[in-house]
Amino acid sequence: AVCMVSAEFARSAGLAVGDRVPLSLYLANKAESPQWEFGFQVQWRGGRSPGLLNAAGEPYSVFFEQAYEIVGLYDTFRLAGSKNGTGEIARNMFIVPTASVTASDAENIGAFGAMNRYTTSFQIPNGTIDEYRTAYEQNVPESVRTHLQLTFDDNGYSKVVGGLENLRTAAIILFAAGLLSALAILVLLLYFFIVKQKKRTAIERSLGMSKNQCRVSLVSGVVVLSAVAVILGTVCSSVLFDKVQTLDLTGQNEHTFSTEYSLWARDENAVETEDAENTGALEVVIPAAMTVLTTGLSVILVNRSLKYELIEMLNK
Structure with a gap:
């Protein structure tokens, strides 16, 4: 039961890391990006913000309550001329783990819509894009695939791993050459001495x-x-x-793949120690x-x- 909250909201509400805040969940919005705050769409998106009344015309009741500990703060950036298709997170929002919500929101869905890049994302292991595409084409009917467009973003991993594979091949060749040289020197040493x-x-x-x-x-x-x-x-x-x-052999410091914000980060220290x-x-x-x-x-x-x-x- 932990959460993150925007620094702006924390300042206005007098909250800090370590505080516990009781949260009550009323409804789920599965149609819009988390960028759109409640009520904000009414002005800018033609009234698409979910209402507070359910299908029966009654106010949504709380379907889950939990006290969450604030473990981090985040900032949002509203940049003019941002790239089309990108999404930010809302300024006044609590981010909680999905697994911490143990109750179902099936009766409290305020809005729903088709999957898009703002509402649907998933993770696959790095380096398995081609494998995933093959399985996707084999298992998903073409009638469904015509309505879906998948976009993969590995933050440059594919390019980096290609260079690493080349370095690995070169390292194996150098190791073999060094081993043969060592054995040759050993044979000559034993022969003469x-x-x-x-x-x-x-x-x-x-x-x-x-x-x-x-x-x-x-x-x-x-x-x-x-x-x-x-x-x-x-x-x-x-x-x-x-x-x-x-040494920076490429002349710049962008030839490495950062795992600072990936799932690998949790095992990074163990990997470095093991290496x-x-x-x-x-x-x-x-x-x-x-x-x-x-x-x-x-x-x-x-x-x-x-x-x-x-x-x-x-x-x-």
């Missing part, structure tokens, strides 16, 4: 070093080298990523995985070299 070091291993063993000491001698150098490289790469990439995040946690985890998991992979492959290759007899290795 492990596989090609059989002579060194043979000399070390002939000098009395055990197989475990030979393993440590070869693997430790590779692991230290790869660990330093991975750490430096991770730090540099993180710094560069943060720098790129702050931050995922990014932080990747910065640890990927370097650790590369280091473990390097260590494991180094040990495997060293063990293969150590399987040869010492005399055979010296002869080679």
Whole structure:
């Protein structure tokens, strides 16, 4: 049981956020936009304002009463030359949640009319306009569709998401290229520092070093080298990523899709926290995985070299 009221009305009535106001609902006007205040249409719209008498000629009785807490104020703007087809909300109006009205207004409808952009709107998930159109054409008879015109407004989401898909494709290509480069460097590293070091291993063993000491001698150098490289790469990439995040690559600040007033806003903090946690985890998991992979492959290759007899290795 919460509501919003215009700041103008609140000032004139001495109301403020946090006050509780008892509201009594008498009738529903389902023909006009909420922009038209009661009685205002009589002068400007040819007397189309709903009357206070029902079909029986008796005054409408209250069909629902509830005390509402004011949780916000709003302002309206009456701009001359506003775009045709746009609608505002009334200056003196309480906005309450539909679900808070638990009684039916079936016997208290003061006016009704055809659906239009002022009285009928709905929300669908972003990016599903084409899917909705297909379902609409398949399920709504053509005789009905000829009398309906649907207008979709996603506030630029379609354009933004197209650019994001392109960025995603580019990011996948860059990730694949980076992964292949890392694997290629790893293969070369192991080839030159492990596989090609059989002579060194043979000399070390002939000098009395055990197989475990030979393993440590070869693997430790590779692991230290790869660990330093991975750490430096991770730090540099993180710094560069943060720098790129702050850049406006388009030269203007209108390339993002704001969810400030959408249903996503309620989950925005959770999403940002989750993304931050995922990014932080990747910065640890990927370097650790590369280091473990390097260590494991180094040990495997060293063990293969150590399987040869010492005399055979010296002869080679």
